[in-house]
Structure formats: C-alpha cells, structure tokens
Amino acid sequence: MVFWVWFLLFINGMLASLYPTTKVCKLLLISLFVFFLPSTLSAQYLFLEKIEACGNASFCMDCGDKKATCDQFTLDYICGQINRRYSFKDVNTSITFQVLVESSGFSCVLSHSDVTNSSLTSELIRYLNGNIWKAAKENGKPISASVNVMFRIANGVMSARMLRMDLSQLAPPGDPVIYNKTITYTNPSLKNYDFKVWTRYNSPLPDNIGQSAAVDKSDILWYATAKGLTRFDGEGFTPVNEFNSPFTAETPVQDITVDKDNFKWAYAYNRVYKYQDGAGWQIYDFKKFLASGVNHILNSRNGKLLFTTKDGLVVVKKDKVVLLNKKTIPQLPSSNISYAFDDSQQRLWIGTSKGTIMMDGHSIITKFNTANTPLKNMSISGATEDENGNIYFSMVDCNKVEGDNDREGIAVLKANGQWLHYNDKNSGMPANHVNTMLYDKFEHVLWIGTDQSGLVRFNLKDEWENYHNNNSAMPGFTVYQLMQDSKGDIYATTANGLTRIKKK
Incomplete structure (x- = not known):
C-alpha cells in the first residue's frame, strides 16, 4: 500500500511539473487512484466506531461491475421490526454502517457512525450480519467489497x-499551490488547535463539498450542499429532509444564512425559505425580484437581509422589499451584484461585476473605479470587520485576469481612513485568490480561506501561518466558507469535508 501511495504522489509531482496550469495532473491522479483502489483501500475502516471482528483483511470499497447489495425489502423488514420495538418520538438522527460482504455472501459490520454505541446500534449490527447479501462481482467473479447502509430516524x-460511494471523492486532493516563494511558514500556532474532519464516509454528512453554512444562536451549524441540508449540534448530525422540512434528503440548497432574530433563510429550487425554531418552514415568494436567481443571502447588522442577484441587490426588512440596481442607483457600475456588506458605520458596500461602490448613511455614494484605492476596478467578494472598525475586503479583478493576480488579495480600510493592500508579493499571503474571511473575535486574528492554498491565520501584525493537507489535519486546500460559534470554535467548509478548528 505504501508503495502505491508513493507511486501516485510521484506521478502527480511529475504531471504537476509538466502541466502546472492545467487540470491534467488532477484528472490523471484521480484515474490512477480509482484504478488501484481495490488494493490500496484493503481493510480500511470508514467510520469512527470500528468493529475488528471480521476475518477478511482484503476488500475493495463499493466496487465491482455489480456492486454488493441487500434487497430493499430486507432493509424495510429490519426497519419494521425496529419500529415495533422502539419509540422514536422527537428523534431525528441517522446511523451509517460499513458492511463487509465477502465473495461468499457472508456479511460483517466493519464500522459505524454511532459514537454512543447504543443498544439500537448493536441490534442493527446483528440484523445486518444475519442478512442475505449479494456479493459484488468483477468480470463475473464474486469479490469481497464493503458497502454502506444508512438508517434514518425522522x-x-x-x-x-x-448509500453508494462516489469513489472520486476519496482521491487525494493533491498539493496546495503556494505562489509566495519568499515566506517559510513555521506555523507556531498550529499546535494550539485540534482539527476534526467529517466527510460523507465517516459521518451522515450529505456531501463533502459544502456550498454554504451558517451557525445559529444555539450554536447549531446548518450545512448546505448540492446533495442535501443537515444540522450539526457539535456532537451529531440531523438531516433536514421530507420528514421535517419542505426539502427532500437530496435537495440542492444553494445558500443559507441566519439573521439577527435567529431565523434561518435558505435558497433552493429558485425559492427563498425561512425557518423559525418551533414554527417550522415558510416559503417567501420574491419571484419578481429574484427571477435571475440568487447568488448569496447576506445578513446585515441592522436586521436587513441582502440578496445578491444578476438584476440587482434585493433588500428585505420586515417583509418590505426594495430593489437596488442601476435604475434606482445610477452610480452602480452594474446591476450584476456579487456581494454586499454593511459596516458598523451604517455604510453599505456593494460589489458588482464592473466595480464597487459605497453608500453612507446619508445616501452619499463613493465610486471606487475613479478613486486611487485597492478597490479600483475591483469587485469586493467578501468582507469582515474587527472591533476597532478596521474592514477587510477580499477582491476579484473585474477584468478577469487569469492566474495569480496581484491586484487581488485583501484590501484593508483602517479606522483612520488609510488603505492597505495585502497580496502574495508584499505580505505572507500564500496566494491572492480568497474565497472567505473571518475575524476571530476571541483571538483577535484574521482567518482567510483560499481557493488553492489552504487556510491562512494572520495575527494582523507580522505573522502569517498557512494550514493545508500537507502540513496539518486540514483535509485539503480549498476552503469555501468560515464561520464561528459562541464558544470560539471555527468551522470551515471545504472541497474535502467539514472541518472544525477548536482551541486546545
């Protein structure tokens, strides 16, 4: 196994040197990884709770021309027996089992996701081990393979x-791209954190790639993916599905946020949904404003909700809806809105496909395409503010320059009005393209999620740290979104799973 891992990494390095700006190396690595998967994944346990009682040490995972399976009728029979014996009132959870099905059809549970190891889980294990299974086949010959079965209570x-596996998601993420060649990242703070990673293969997470996430006032994490929405309370996951919402278990939820009243707002099926604890879900019909679709739902500090669309910025407060576009604000460079942010001085910052403006509390507008600041001809794509009133903006070049663009990076507006610009040439940033930022109010540092270079910790003075899959427990190098709960725990949605970063 070590040989094949080394071999794949060697091939990936060769391809990366030959094709540094293409996706060829990644595609070939995934193909090689999947090709060698049956041997490299022998005896791998997917879930945290392992049962080391199975005799077969060699198997592949959900593989074969015909995959190992158990008839749905049999699974329904198990559930019927359990439902007669247990009362599941007010219970919403799921347990996933990894079952080894040998070539003979003999079955044995290898691992599962129930960290409590309840009596219910023990009973389900007995049922799964006693089932009649159909072994996987490769070229007509039975082979040993593990498969996953999920039991959901709602x-x-x-x-x-x-629960079939997408084997491509198990491929190594490869190496991060670090454009900054002048900094040696010693990462002195890394030892102070515990990293915990959940994937759809070691938990009930619906998908590894998190499209959006939000933490509510009860410290519940709402995790939205293209394959479903789930809630995480710090210990376990509760699926949001047809039993407790307007969604199915696999509804692609494109965005979710939490407002100041702890209402949850989600965008799916070209509709806006609002959830209130104890009252359930409500559909909001903004079709005439949201015909072009919603890019982001953003929560403002004054209680307004901001919906960014290609036709303008939709502002909602107490069911009153206002559309801001070039017709209502001629100074807007474009009606195609990518991001919006209101700061502690009640200034509204709007990023468009053709530039950024700021409107103060007196409706006086500053156009940055004509100002000598880092925001000239740039669109803000994210923003966060510290307790001193300093504002940090991530930026995208409106001219769509390919590759590592030094005009991007982070623009900082100091409380005294001074502008700063950090990129990978004048600071410790490893790369210029930033997906997300979070000001950590507990440690007073800035966390930055990049597209290719992992997670960055900046102490706002002179120390930059860079965490990714090659030097930490981060599952990869693509970070989509960062959020923090009331205890200071940081959650990162990535291309390779959900990560929690907890201070030791």
Missing part, C-alpha cells in the same frame, strides 16, 4: 437505504 419512524 417523525418517529426508521427507514433505511444503501
């Missing part, structure tokens, strides 16, 4: 289904 009823 609205007082247990149900079950086979």
Whole structure:
C-alpha cells in the first residue's frame, strides 16, 4: 500500500511539473487512484466506531461491475421490526454502517457512525450480519467489497437505504499551490488547535463539498450542499429532509444564512425559505425580484437581509422589499451584484461585476473605479470587520485576469481612513485568490480561506501561518466558507469535508 501511495504522489509531482496550469495532473491522479483502489483501500475502516471482528483483511470499497447489495425489502423488514420495538418520538438522527460482504455472501459490520454505541446500534449490527447479501462481482467473479447502509430516524419512524460511494471523492486532493516563494511558514500556532474532519464516509454528512453554512444562536451549524441540508449540534448530525422540512434528503440548497432574530433563510429550487425554531418552514415568494436567481443571502447588522442577484441587490426588512440596481442607483457600475456588506458605520458596500461602490448613511455614494484605492476596478467578494472598525475586503479583478493576480488579495480600510493592500508579493499571503474571511473575535486574528492554498491565520501584525493537507489535519486546500460559534470554535467548509478548528 505504501508503495502505491508513493507511486501516485510521484506521478502527480511529475504531471504537476509538466502541466502546472492545467487540470491534467488532477484528472490523471484521480484515474490512477480509482484504478488501484481495490488494493490500496484493503481493510480500511470508514467510520469512527470500528468493529475488528471480521476475518477478511482484503476488500475493495463499493466496487465491482455489480456492486454488493441487500434487497430493499430486507432493509424495510429490519426497519419494521425496529419500529415495533422502539419509540422514536422527537428523534431525528441517522446511523451509517460499513458492511463487509465477502465473495461468499457472508456479511460483517466493519464500522459505524454511532459514537454512543447504543443498544439500537448493536441490534442493527446483528440484523445486518444475519442478512442475505449479494456479493459484488468483477468480470463475473464474486469479490469481497464493503458497502454502506444508512438508517434514518425522522417523525418517529426508521427507514433505511444503501448509500453508494462516489469513489472520486476519496482521491487525494493533491498539493496546495503556494505562489509566495519568499515566506517559510513555521506555523507556531498550529499546535494550539485540534482539527476534526467529517466527510460523507465517516459521518451522515450529505456531501463533502459544502456550498454554504451558517451557525445559529444555539450554536447549531446548518450545512448546505448540492446533495442535501443537515444540522450539526457539535456532537451529531440531523438531516433536514421530507420528514421535517419542505426539502427532500437530496435537495440542492444553494445558500443559507441566519439573521439577527435567529431565523434561518435558505435558497433552493429558485425559492427563498425561512425557518423559525418551533414554527417550522415558510416559503417567501420574491419571484419578481429574484427571477435571475440568487447568488448569496447576506445578513446585515441592522436586521436587513441582502440578496445578491444578476438584476440587482434585493433588500428585505420586515417583509418590505426594495430593489437596488442601476435604475434606482445610477452610480452602480452594474446591476450584476456579487456581494454586499454593511459596516458598523451604517455604510453599505456593494460589489458588482464592473466595480464597487459605497453608500453612507446619508445616501452619499463613493465610486471606487475613479478613486486611487485597492478597490479600483475591483469587485469586493467578501468582507469582515474587527472591533476597532478596521474592514477587510477580499477582491476579484473585474477584468478577469487569469492566474495569480496581484491586484487581488485583501484590501484593508483602517479606522483612520488609510488603505492597505495585502497580496502574495508584499505580505505572507500564500496566494491572492480568497474565497472567505473571518475575524476571530476571541483571538483577535484574521482567518482567510483560499481557493488553492489552504487556510491562512494572520495575527494582523507580522505573522502569517498557512494550514493545508500537507502540513496539518486540514483535509485539503480549498476552503469555501468560515464561520464561528459562541464558544470560539471555527468551522470551515471545504472541497474535502467539514472541518472544525477548536482551541486546545
């Protein structure tokens, strides 16, 4: 196994040197990884709770021309037996099992996701081990393979289904791209953090790639993906599905946020949904304003919700809806809105496809395309503010320059009006393209999620640290979104799973 891992990394390095600006190396690495998957993943346990009682040490994961399976009728029978014996009132959870199905059809549970190891889980293990299974076949010959079965409890009823694996998601993420060649990242603070990673293969997470996430006032994390929405309370996941919402288990939820009243707002199926604890879900019909679709739902500090669209910025407060576009604000460079942010001075910053403006509390507008600041001909793509009133903006060049663009990076507006610009040539940033930022109010540092270079910790003075899959427990190098709960724990949605960073 070590040989194949070394071999794949060697090939990936060769390809990266030959094709540094293409996706060829990544595609070939994934192909090689999947090709050698049956041997490299022998005896791998997917879930945290391992059962080391199975005799077969060699198997592949959800593989074969015909994959190992258990009839749905049998799974329904198990659920029927369990539903007669247990009362699941007010229970919403799921347990996933990794089952080894040998070539003979003998079955044995290898691992599962129930960290409590409840009596219910023990009973389900006995049922799964005693089932009649159909072994996987490769070229007509039976082979040993592991498969996953998920049991879900919602609205007082247990149900079950086979949970097929997307093997491409198990491919190594490769190496991060670090454009900054002048900095040696010693990462002195790394030892102070515990990293915990959840994927759809070691937890009930619906998908590894998190499209959006938000933490509510009860410290519940709402995790939205293209394959479903789930809630995480710090210990376990509760699926948001047809039993407790307007969504199915696999509804692609494109964005989610939490407002100052702890209402949850989600965008799916070209509709806006609002969730209130104890009252359930409500559909909001903004079709005439949101015909072009929603890019982001953003929560402002004054209680307004901001919906960015290609036709303008939709502002909602107490069911009153206002559309801001070039017709209502001629100074806007474009009606195609990418981001919006209101700061502690009640100034509204709007990023468009053709530049950025700021409107103060007296409706006086500053156009940055004509100002000598880092925002000239740039669109803000994210923003965060510290307790001293300093504002940090991530930027995208409106001219769509390919590659590592030194005009991007982070623009800082100091409380005294001074502008700063950090990029990978004049600071410790490893790369210029930033996906997300978070000001850590507990440690008073800036966290930066990049597209290719991992997670950055900046102490706002002179120390830059860079965490990724090659030097830390981060599962990869692409970070989409960062959020923090009331205890100071930081959650990062990535291309390779959900990560929690907890101070030791």
